[in-house]
Amino acid sequence: MAEQPKKEVVLNATIEEPLDLLRLSLEERVHVKMRTDRELRGKLRAFDQHLNMVLSEVEEIVTTRETDEDTFEEIYRQTKRTVPMLFVRGDSVILVSPPVRAS
């Protein structure tokens, strides 16, 4: 019985499917790229197979593109906002990047 918890730890550390990467990123800060030019950075609290996620202490960066009428120059504007706790519906997620680990 004493070996039971140890075995579980070993199992939890294995990567067998893509979403295991997210499992290992739980309670870490992740970077999420979203459709409609949005990015999120926040602590991953929960996720499911649809990539629905709950993030906390989130910084959201919205990039808007405008074209200057005279020069046709494209201007990118970034607006930031912070959200304490956020549920993200998975269908708007493009990619999730785990935290950079100092190894």
Place this chain on the structure above:
Amino acid sequence: MLFFSFFKSLVGKDVVVELKNDLSICGTLHSVDQYLNMKLIDISVSDPEKIPTYAFSQKLFRDQVDTQLLADSCRKELAEAKAKQ
């Protein structure tokens, strides 16, 4: 099921739902289903002028829909669909 339970635990709390068309709706979470459809009560919109469709739909829903007829038609359709099976 995880997020269904998560939202069930939030029933009665004040939430903000941001829709895909950028409309943000603040309200009290009344109920949620397995698809994460949500019903909010006592809603308000932070910037109603920005999205005229909201003001329009509110007026539409309040004044112009015969809800009784709508419900009866819905029952009729369901009954017809069932009869076809």
